[in-house]
Amino acid sequence: MQLLEVSIRKAGYEEQYSVIHDIGFRLQEGELIGLIGPNGAGKSTTIKSILGLTKHMDGAIHFTGPTGNYAYIPEQPILYDSMTLWEHMELAASAYGLERESFLSRAEELLIQFRLSEVRHHLPSSFSKGMQQKIMLILGFLIRPDVYIVDEPFVGLDPKATKDFLDLLLLERKRGAGVLMSTHVLDTAERICDSFVLISDGRIVAQGTLDEVRAQCGLHDAPLFECFHSLT
Numbered sequence: 536m537q538l539l540e541v542s543i544r545k546a547g548y549e550e551q552y553s554v555i556h557d558i559g560f561r562l563q564e565g566e567l568i569g570l571i572g573p574n575g576a577g578k579s580t581t582i583k584s585i586l587g588l589t590k591h592m593d594g595a596i597h598f599t600g601p602t603g604n605y606a607y608i609p610e611q612p613i614l615y616d617s618m619t620l621w622e623h624m625e626l627a628a629s630a631y632g633l634e635r636e637s638f639l640s641r642a643e644e645l646l647i648q649f650r651l652s653e654v655r656h657h658l659p660s661s662f663s664k665g666m667q668q669k670i671m672l673i674l675g676f677l678i679r680p681d682v683y684i685v686d687e688p689f690v691g692l693d694p695k696a697t698k699d700f701l702d703l704l705l706l707e708r709k710r711g712a713g714v715l716m717s718t719h720v721l722d723t724a725e726r727i728c729d730s731f732v733l734i735s736d737g738r739i740v741a742q743g744t745l746d747e748v749r750a751q752c753g754l755h756d757a758p759l760f761e762c763f764h765s766l767t
């Protein structure tokens with residue numbers, strides 16, 4: 536089943552000046568697509584365009600999964616200063632209309648998994664950056680959306696949290712969720728992604744499975760890192 540269809544002709548921050556051009560791909564049930572490219576290539580702009588947050592966009596975005604829900608997990612945590620971790624979780628649950636019982640059991644599981652049980656009634660403004668990032672993961676996983684859109688998850692998480700995140704993501708994919716993930720950590724991306732969208736200078740330079748990307752850059756058996764360098 537297809538969960539997301541992205542077809543951006545152009546998008547950017549000013550009407551006269553587009554930052555990204557002709558970005559198109561489809562995300563299927565259970566699939567993990569890696570959005571890869573150098574600094575300033577247009578990954579965040581692509582994500583913002585999918586979320587409807589760019590000033591101007593010419594194109595179409597369709598969330599076509601069973602619920603149409605998606606979770607955005609940003610690189611920089613976005614949290615309210617005066618709300619506790621638990622209050623953030625309750626807010627997410629009510630915004631997405633989660634049933635109380637399933638919310639409580641899911642919330643408990645996630646707090647234990649990410650080792651934040653003890654601080655659930657504390658204000659996240661007092662947490663470390665990695666702890667704040669874990670809250671963003673918890674809020675995403677809480678709502679079990681069709682699609683996860685994750686912006687650079689690996690910077691700031693400790694190795695245990697990274698593993699917990701990847702394990703949970705795998706479970707969600709087995710449930711049928713699709714994931715679009717932007718990252719610079721290419722060895723991890725190579726290991727976990729089903730396919731890639733490589734962007735450079737606002738345009739797609741290669742797209743598809745690792746073998747397809749290799750073929751497009753003429754480097755058979757090369758690691759993603761080498762394909763990235765030859766294309767960008």
Ligand SMILES: Nc1ncnc2c1ncn2[C@@H]1O[C@H](COP(=O)(O)OP(=O)(O)OP(=O)(O)O)[C@@H](O)[C@H]1O
Pocket residue numbers: 548554572573574575576577578579580581
């Ligand atoms: N808020 C903004 N206003 C104007 N231009 C922006 C804004 N955000 C990004 N840009 C420009 O858009 C282009 C693409 O930036 P973008 O943030 O999408 O890149 P990126 O691939 O996510 O880079 P990075 O890997 O560094 O996060 C850059 O030239 C950048 O200067």
